[in-house]
Amino acid sequence: MQEILKRRETVNGKVSPEYIQTSLAASLTLGFQQGSFHRNAKLKGLNLLLHYEEGCLGKCHFCGLSRSRQANPKGKTFIRVDWPLYPLDEIIERTKSKEQIHRVCLSMITHSRALEDTLYVVERLKEETDLPISVLIAPTLIRHDDSLAAMKKAGTDRVGIAIDAATPELFDRLRGKGVEGPHRWDHYWDVIRMAVTVFGRFHAGIHLIVGLSETEEEMVGAIQKGQSMGALTHLFSFFPEKGSPMEKHPPPPLGQYRRIQLARWIINESLGSAGQMKFDEKGTLIDFGVDVNPLIQTGEAFMTSGCPGRDGRVACNRPFGNERPSEPIRNFPFMPEKEDIEVIKEQLGISPLGSFLRKQESRSFQR
Numbered sequence: 049m050q051e052i053l054k055r056r057e058t059v060n061g062k063v064s065p066e067y068i069q070t071s072l073a074a075s076l077t078l079g080f081q082q083g084s085f086h087r088n089a090k091l092k093g094l095n096l097l098l099h100y101e102e103g104c105l106g107k108c109h110f111c112g113l114s115r116s117r118q119a120n121p122k123g124k125t126f127i128r129v130d131w132p133l134y135p136l137d138e139i140i141e142r143t144k145s146k147e148q149i150h151r152v153c154l155s156m157i158t159h160s161r162a163l164e165d166t167l168y169v170v171e172r173l174k175e176e177t178d179l180p181i182s183v184l185i186a187p188t189l190i191r192h193d194d195s196l197a198a199m200k201k202a203g204t205d206r207v208g209i210a211i212d213a214a215t216p217e218l219f220d221r222l223r224g225k226g227v228e229g230p231h232r233w234d235h236y237w238d239v240i241r242m243a244v245t246v247f248g249r250f251h252a253g254i255h256l257i258v259g260l261s262e263t264e265e266e267m268v269g270a271i272q273k274g275q276s277m278g279a280l281t282h283l284f285s286f287f288p289e290k291g292s293p294m295e296k297h298p299p300p301p302l303g304q305y306r307r308i309q310l311a312r313w314i315i316n317e318s319l320g321s322a323g324q325m326k327f328d329e330k331g332t333l334i335d336f337g338v339d340v341n342p343l344i345q346t347g348e349a350f351m352t353s354g355c356p357g358r359d360g361r362v363a364c365n366r367p368f369g370n371e372r373p374s375e376p377i378r379n380f381p382f383m384p385e386k387e388d389i390e391v392i393k394e395q396l397g398i399s400p401l402g403s404f405l406r407k408q409e410s411r412s413f414q415r
C-alpha cells in the first residue's frame with residue numbers, strides 16, 4: 049500500500065487516500081482555519097470527501113463537483129461550501145482530541161479508485177479513532193453487495209445514498225441520460241435494497257434535495273418509498289452552486305421546505321404516512337393527516353436530518369450547508385429556540401390560532 053501511495057503522490061500530486069477534503073465547517077472545527085459559526089453552532093459530524101485530480105465522473109446538473117461545472121477542481125464547492133484538502137494523517141490526529149465530534153462521514157465520488165480508497169480510509173479511522181463511521185456511497189461503483197460487506201467489515205456502521213432527485217424523470221434528466229451521466233435511478237434503489245440487507249433496517253439513509261422542480265407530493269412519495277424499504281431520509285434544500293448548470297435555479301420557497309421537513313419527520317418517526325396526507329391539484333401538501341401543532345412546537349422536525357452519534361441524536365448537523373449565514377436557516381444545526389419557532393410558523397403560514405393560511409409563495413430569486 050505504501051508503494052501505491054507514494055506513486056500516486058508523485059504522479060498526481062495531493063490525492064486520496066493520502067489527502068482528503070474536509071468540509072469548511074470541519075476545517076474550522078479541526079483548527080486548520082480560524083473562524084466561528086453564526087449563532088455559535090457546533091459541528092458534530094466530521095464530513096470528509098475523497099479527492100482526485102480528475103474529479104467526479106458524474107455530470108449531475110446541480111452538483112458542485114460535476115464535470116459539467118465551469119470551475120477548476122480546487123475552486124469547486126459541494127453542498128454549498130468549500131472543501132479544503134489536508135493530509136489524512138493530520139485530519140485523524142486532530143480529530144482524536146475533538147470531543148464535540150460524534151461521527152465521521154466519508155463521501156465517495158464516482159471514480160475508479162474510490163472503492164479501494166474508501167476501505168483504506170475507513171480502516172484507518174476505525175483503528176485510530178473511536179468514532180462511528182458513515183460512508184456516503186457512490187452507487188454507480190457498486191455492482192454487488194460484496195463491496196458493501198467489505199465497507200462494513202472495515203468499520204462502517206451506516207451508509208447514505210444520494211438519490212437527490214425525487215422522481216425517475218427528474219433523476220434521469222439531471223443525473224442520468226439527460227446529462228449523458230453514468231447514474232441510473234433503478235440501480236440506485238437496488239443499491240439501497242442491498243445496503244439495508246447488509247447494514248440493517250434504518251442503518252441506510254437516502255439524501256433527497258428539495259427544490260429540483262419536483263412537486264411536494266412527489267417528494268413525500270420518495271420519502272415514503274425510502275421508509276418502506278428501511279431507509280431514513282436526510283433532507284437537503286437545493287442551493288444553486290455557482291458555475292453549475294443550475295446556478296440560476298432558485299432555492300425552494302421556505303414554506304415548501306418547512307412542509308417537507310414536517311412530512312419527513314412524520315414519516316420517519318412513524319407518526320403517520322404519505323397515504324394519510326392530502327395534496328391539492330398542484331401537488332402542494334395541504335393536510336398532514338395528523339395534528340402538526342405539537343410537532344411544530346418542539347422544533348425537532350426542522351433540525352438537520354442525518355446519521356446519529358452514539359447518543360442516538362443527529363450527529364451529522366452540517367451547519368449552514370444549505371444557505372448563507374445571512375439567510376433564514378433551513379436545517380437547524382441545533383434545537384430551534386422559541387423565536388425560531390415563531391418564524392417557522394410564519395414561514396409555514398400558520399395563523400395565531402394555529403390554522404394553516406394559504407400563502408402565495410414567490411419563487412423570485414437573485415444571486
Ligand code: SF4
Binds near residue numbers: 093151209
Ligand atoms: S447524513 Fe451525513 S453522515 Fe449520514 S451519510 Fe449523509 S452526509 Fe454522511
